[in-house]
Amino acid sequence: MNENLEKEYILSSRKRRIAAFLIDHFTFTFLIVGIVFLSLGTDFMDENNFNNLTSKMLPTMLIGFLIYFAKDSIKGISPGKWVMGIMVRNENNSNEVPSFGKLLIRNLFLIIWPVEFIVLASSQEKKRLGDKTTKAIVVKNPNKPEKLPRILALIGTGIAFFTFTFLFAGSAMKNSDAYKVAVSKIEQNEEIILETGGITGYGMMPTGNVNISNGNGQAQLEIKVLGYKRDLNVSVYLTKEPNGEWKLIELNK
Known part of the structure; x- marks a missing residue:
């Protein structure tokens, strides 16, 4: 590395780089999961055919992973690098x-992230394999934005x-056939109608789980029942056979 480079830019610390990676990983994982969920729709719990789910998930996941590995393509700055005030340069x-191609290749090495962490920790040049292969460096951004907007962006992503x-x-739980039967x-x-004085509605979010494998299903749901006199928390256990309907096995309040 030449002396002029060191005078012009300061190399990013390893801690900043690792923090940026973790922020990026969280942000883009959220993005990919969100895209996949939206492509499946809220009725995916009732899908019996695994191949149908895969056919819906695969294209969106491929797009999501492309976005993940191309995360530094805007001026060499990913969301995590923007928050941490660093950037990628030649x-x-x-x-x-x-170039876009080099940035993409550089990030593909993150597939073996444990190796990349070890190389980064032991490299005197503060480089991982992806950096060495594409002849890239990560430096502090002299034009980084104020600290408050970066902190708010990070908090906002977590809340979202x-x-x-x-x-x-x-x-998705409320839209499932198991919930509707329950x-x-x-x-x-x-007894529930008597204790509640009449049902007026149900809690916003049921809890529990709905599992379907090879057509066989099991559902354990916790549903808040709203009533005129009082509210009740009701536990419902249901099962389902292939090509059959959900059947109530147990109901407790």
């Missing part, structure tokens, strides 16, 4: 961003991830 010309996961999981059985239960 080793031989620090004012130049590596958990909110989306919570709302989508709840919607609600039907609850509304036919005289």
Whole structure:
């Protein structure tokens, strides 16, 4: 590395690079999971054919992974690098961003991320294999934005991830045939109607799980039943045979 480069740019610390990687991994994993969920729709829990699920997931996952590995393509700065105030530059010309192809190849090495971490930790040049292969460096961004916007962006991403996961999981659960059968059985239960004084509705988000394998299904749901007199938490256990309907096995309140 020439002396002019060191005077013009300061190499990023390993800690900043690792922090940027973790932020990117979280952000793009959230993006990929969100895209996959949206492509499946909220009725995916009732899909019995695994091949149908795969055919829906595969194209969106491929697009998601392409975006993941091309994360530095805008001025050599990914979301994580923007937050941490660092950027990727060409080793031989620090004012130049590596080509899209080089940035893509560089990030493909993250598939073997444990090896990349070891190489980065032991390299005196603070480089991982992807950097060495594409002749890239990671330096501090002299024009990094103020600290507050970067912190708010990070917090906002975390809130968006958990909110989306919570709302989508709840919607998918409520849209499942198992939940619909469970609600039907609850509304036919005289004891529940008596204790609640009449059912007025149900909690926003049921909890539990719905599993279907080779047509056989099991569902364990916790549903909050809203009533005129009082609310009840009801546990419902259902099973399903291939090509059959969900059947109530147990209902507790």
